[in-house]
Amino acid sequence: MSPLLVVVLISAGVCAFTWIASLLTGATSWVDQMWSIAPIGYVWVFAGYADFANTRLDVMASLVTLWGVRLTYNLARKGGYTGVEDYRWAVLRDSMGRAQFQLFNFFFIVIYQNAILVLITLPAFIAYRDRAATPFGALDVLVVALFLACTLGETIADQQQWNFQRWKHDEVASGHTPSPQFLQSGLFRLSRHPNYFFELAQWWLFFLLGALAADSLFQWSVLGAFLLSVLFVGSTNFTEKITLSRYPEYAHYQRSTSAIVPWFSRTRAYDVQAL
Numbered sequence: 130m131s132p133l134l135v136v137v138l139i140s141a142g143v144c145a146f147t148w149i150a151s152l153l154t155g156a157t158s159w160v161d162q163m164w165s166i167a168p169i170g171y172v173w174v175f176a177g178y179a180d181f182a183n184t185r186l187d188v189m190a191s192l193v194t195l196w197g198v199r200l201t202y203n204l205a206r207k208g209g210y211t212g213v214e215d216y217r218w219a220v221l222r223d224s225m226g227r228a229q230f231q232l233f234n235f236f237f238i239v240i241y242q243n244a245i246l247v248l249i250t251l252p253a254f255i256a257y258r259d260r261a262a263t264p265f266g267a268l269d270v271l272v273v274a275l276f277l278a279c280t281l282g283e284t285i286a287d288q289q290q291w292n293f294q295r296w297k298h299d300e301v302a303s304g305h306t307p308s309p310q311f312l313q314s315g316l317f318r319l320s321r322h323p324n325y326f327f328e329l330a331q332w333w334l335f336f337l338l339g340a341l342a343a344d345s346l347f348q349w350s351v352l353g354a355f356l357l358s359v360l361f362v363g364s365t366n367f368t369e370k371i372t373l374s375r376y377p378e379y380a381h382y383q384r385s386t387s388a389i390v391p392w393f394s395r396t397r398a399y400d401v402q403a404l
Contacts, residue, residue, distance in 0.1 A: 132178040133254050136171045140247045143167050148239045157218045157234055160242045162210060165200035167243070168193055168250045175253040184265040189253050189338055192276050196331060199280060203287045217364075220371060245360060248353030249332050252339025255350050259342045269341055276334045282316070283327035289315040290324070310376045319391035321369070321382065325361050326389045332357055365389065 147159040169190075176183070176190040207213065218238075222230050293312040300307040316323040332354045340346045365388060373379045385394050 132175050132257060133251075135174050135178075136247060136250070136254075139170060139174070140167070140243055143246075144239055144243045147243070148235060151234055151239070156212070156214050157222070157238055158209065158214045160238055161204065161215055164242075164246065165197040165204065167246050169197040171247060171250040172253045175250075175257040179257055179260055183256070183260045185256050185269060185338065185342055186253060186260065188265070188269070188273060189256060189335065192273065192335070193250070193253075195277075195280060199284060203291075206291070217367060217371065242360075245353065245356050248350075249335070249357055251350040251353055252336045252348070255339035255348055256342040259344075263342055263344045266341075269338060272334050272337050272341070276331055279327040279330045279334065283324050283331070286316045286324040286327065289317065311372065311379060311382070313382055313386070316391065317386075318394060319387065320389060321386050322365055322389050323391055325365060326391060329354070329358055329361055329389070361389070 143163055147163060150159045151157050172190045172193045176186040179186050181187055204210065221233070225233065290312055297307045297310075320326055336348070336351055336354045337346075339350050340348050369379070369383065369388075373383075
């Protein structure tokens, strides 16, 4: 059986599980919980079909495992595995009729997002297919180093957001009004969503590892990184719409700070509390 077929069959099982679980529990974050786990299994399938004897595939699988462990930890500490649902799903649920939301749940949350989880890992299939064509070399090492740098960047961004949210929670618990209401310091002074930037960069770099195996950038596996980027752009717009409805001053932050790609502030941002 082809490793690609194995991955597709596993993904079909994940789709069935997340959809049935969402119907039984009324929660739609089951795909969120699988987001950092399923790709690890998919990439190791390709590495396993090469008998764990291909350096590039083994490195790719190790990188995705590191990515997944970090992301799983970050979701777990926010309560993502103890019933805490992403607030954006609740907003969407309230804006739709019951039947409309269930169609959205099945086709977008379950099918589309799980398809993306398969697609972003398919550079590993390219590396498997062309495993004898191009040996692991200096360019691979450079891409791996950049991937690890992005992992570190995302870790720092998530920790800065975590520290801010804990401070904000403590301020509210003490009867104070937090100021600022949203994070604008550290990496968030250069980008409104630095964690998104590093996440996307990791999967574009992962695509490059597959392209290096094929010795060509013209690979259909680019579809995964591209669709993930489209998803993140849509998610960013929706998230910021919600934030702006809660904090009108967020508009100044939008004008002064790059949305995703880190860049110098265009105007002086609000003075912020050092955390």
